[in-house]
Amino acid sequence: MYRKEISLILNLPASSPQRGFVPHRWLSAYDGSMATHAMMPAYKELYYGYLSTADKELYREPLELMYTKYNVNQAARARIKVVQEELNRKGMTPQGRERKKRVCQKLWHEETTTVLQLSIYMGCSGYSQGGSQTLVRKLHDRQLELFLAFLAFFVKAEHITQATDLQIVDLGGHLLVDILQL
Structure with a gap:
C-alpha cells in the first residue's frame, strides 16, 4: 500500500514487485528485472526510513535530488516522511531487521553496483526475447568468438582449434594467471 502510494507520488508505475523466483524459465525474469529497475526510486524512498540517523544525513542530498527530479512538492514530501516514520515504528523480528539492513x-550504500548488475542482467535477458530462435545462443557464440580471438594473441592457433571447450576454459584460466603474475 505504501509502495503504491509513493509510486504514484513519483509518477512511477505502481506494479507489484516480483518475488525472488519466477515460476517458469529463468529467461522470463526479464520482465521482473525491468519492473524492479523502474521501481528503484520508490524502493529507495520506502527504505530511506530504515537507514540509521548517520546514513540519513549522508544520503539526504541524493534524496533531495530525487525529489527534484520527480517534481515532488512539499505536501508529498511530508506524506512520504510520514510513511517512512510509520514503517520504521513497526515492530520487526530480528530476521526482518536483517532483511531491511540488506535491502x-x-x-543506498551499493546503489551503483546494484544498478549496474541489474542493467547487465536486463541486457543479457533481453537477448532471450528472440522467440524460437533465441538470441542467447548468439550471445554465447559471440562471447566464444571474442575469447578465442583473445587467446590467439598468446597461443598457437592449432592448440585452440583442436581443444575442447573445457580445455579452452582451462587454457584461458592458466593464461590469465600468468598475465596477472607479470
Whole structure:
C-alpha cells in the first residue's frame, strides 16, 4: 500500500514487485528485472526510513535530488516522511531487521553496483526475447568468438582449434594467471 502510494507520488508505475523466483524459465525474469529497475526510486524512498540517523544525513542530498527530479512538492514530501516514520515504528523480528539492513545496503550504500548488475542482467535477458530462435545462443557464440580471438594473441592457433571447450576454459584460466603474475 505504501509502495503504491509513493509510486504514484513519483509518477512511477505502481506494479507489484516480483518475488525472488519466477515460476517458469529463468529467461522470463526479464520482465521482473525491468519492473524492479523502474521501481528503484520508490524502493529507495520506502527504505530511506530504515537507514540509521548517520546514513540519513549522508544520503539526504541524493534524496533531495530525487525529489527534484520527480517534481515532488512539499505536501508529498511530508506524506512520504510520514510513511517512512510509520514503517520504521513497526515492530520487526530480528530476521526482518536483517532483511531491511540488506535491502538498504543494496539500495543506498551499493546503489551503483546494484544498478549496474541489474542493467547487465536486463541486457543479457533481453537477448532471450528472440522467440524460437533465441538470441542467447548468439550471445554465447559471440562471447566464444571474442575469447578465442583473445587467446590467439598468446597461443598457437592449432592448440585452440583442436581443444575442447573445457580445455579452452582451462587454457584461458592458466593464461590469465600468468598475465596477472607479470
